[in-house]
Amino acid sequence: MTYAIIEASGKQLWVEEGRYYDLNHIDVSPGQSIIFGKVLLLNKDGQVMLGHPCIESVTIKATVMRHLRGKKITVFKMKRKKKMRLKKGHRQELTRLMIDSIIPEKTVVK
Secondary structure, three states: OEEEEEEEOOEEEEEEOOOEEEEEOOOOOOOOEEEEOOEEEEEEOOEEEEEEEEEOOEEEEEEEEEEEEOOOEEEEEEEOOOOEEEEEEEOOEEEEEEEEEEEEOOOOOO
């Protein structure tokens, strides 16, 4: 089992090949590829490689599947005794990525 922990869109994600993930909006059109270079950890068949802070020799290739909006979050503010009530909603813009491959440029030794 090969997996990696990457840093993307201000978050750290555990990614595996062939799975899709939703990240904050990335300004790339659907169908295009993205390469992530900030790989913090790589586990390839039980051999773990840690970065300090990143592993320079490993890249993650992903394809943008589509852009979507997240679940609606309701924000309600109220000040008692002042008759002030404020109800707002928010939907986060997301990008769905399919992880195509985890490419170790050098072999993992350790």
